[in-house]
Amino acid sequence: MPAKNSKKRIRALLQKHDKIAVKKPEEPEVPATRRSDDGLDVNGEPLAKRTKWTNRTRTLILASRTITSRGRHLMRDFQEMMPHHKRESKFNHKVNLYTVNEMAEAKNCQKVMLFEGRAHKDLFFWMTNVNGGPGIRFEVLNIHTMRELKMTGNCLKGSRPLLSFDENFNSAPHWKLIKEMFIQTMGVPNQHPKSQPFFDKVFTFSIVDEKVWFRNYQIIEESGALSEIGPRMVLDPIKIFEGSFCGKAIWENVEYITPRKKRAALRNPLKYRQKKQSKAVYHLTKPTETGFSIDPLDQVFADEPRDEDSD
Incomplete structure (x- = not known):
């Protein structure tokens, strides 16, 4: 019995020795993936740079306290469509508009998009560049919001829009300036943190009867099929100022008629027509030269002596 036990112990010791002597296979080395100081990878090729958010343009969207409910809904639609916007509470309409630049x-x-209400009826739209101008003022007509239209189109929140402009925007200098302001104000910057990296909607701007017609469409297919989303509005340009809410007017719409005059014409069309006619006659008969006009023939007989009256 003791000889058998000794043989078992020897065999157990030999097995342990064999297990210790067996070496494990070496694992392959993991290649280095960290970026080196010279900007090259393991193979010596330059690493791909990540795109950055370079255009940091932001647009402030706000309204005055005299705005109507429809104008407020239109402002909220633009806030949802533009992920690069900043919100601000309503301001008093009696305060000078130049304070909006400080805000x-x-x-x-x-950039600033201001919806200004007048007389609790009319809506005006300001689009300005804070740093050095210009500033453009429009009258907003034919407003239809998203909730009011209930169109079949739909798009993701935060997606970037394509801006489509009519060919008539290149017909005059003031239309070119308005087009550039729309691009800089409503165009979503590339790689914006709150935006989606694709296009699925189109903002269309067309000129009809010297007014800007705005529409918003969804891109359904790559073939170009569109479906309207909303909102809708028509912008009648009034003036273009040199600065932001200040400066002299560099362009003015001569054919523009204020909403009060339109309502007055509807109440009393005969009186309005007489005023227009008298104003046209005044402009036609208005003297073009300043001062008094002197007739040179009046001095022909000035040097001759006058005949004395006989008694």
Whole structure:
């Protein structure tokens, strides 16, 4: 019995020795994936750079306290369509509009979209560049919001829009300026943190009867099929100012008629027609030269002596 036990112990010791002597296979080395100081990878090729958010343009969207409910819904539609916007509470309409520039600078915004209400009936739209102007004022007509239209089109929130402009925007200098302001204000910057990296909607701007017609469409297929989303509006340009809410007017729409005059013409069309006719006659008969006109023939007989009256 002791000889058998000793043989078992020897065999157990030999097995342990064999297990210790067996070496495990070496694992392959993992290639280095960290970026080196020279900007090259393991193979010596330059690493692909990540695209950055370079265009940091922000747009401040706000309204005055005299705005109507439809104008407020239109403002909210634009806030949902533009992910690069900043919000601000309503401001008093009696305050000078130049203070809006200070509000934009506090929000670090370079563009401003202001919806201004007048007489609780009319809606005006300002689109300005805070840094050096210009500023454009429109009258908003034929407003239809998203909830009011209930169109079949739909798009993802935060997606970037394509801006489509009519050929008539290249017909005059003031239309070119308005087109550039629309691009800089409503165009979503590339790689914006709150935007989606694709296009699925189109903002269309067309000129009809010297007014800007705005529509918003969804891109359904790559073939170009569109479906309207909303909102709708018509912008009648009034003036273009040199600065942001300040400066002299560099362009003015001569054919523009204020909403009050339109309502007055509807109440009393005969009186309005007489005023227009008298104004046209005044412009036709208005003297073009300044001062008094002197007839040279009046001095022909000035040097001759006058005949004395006989008694």
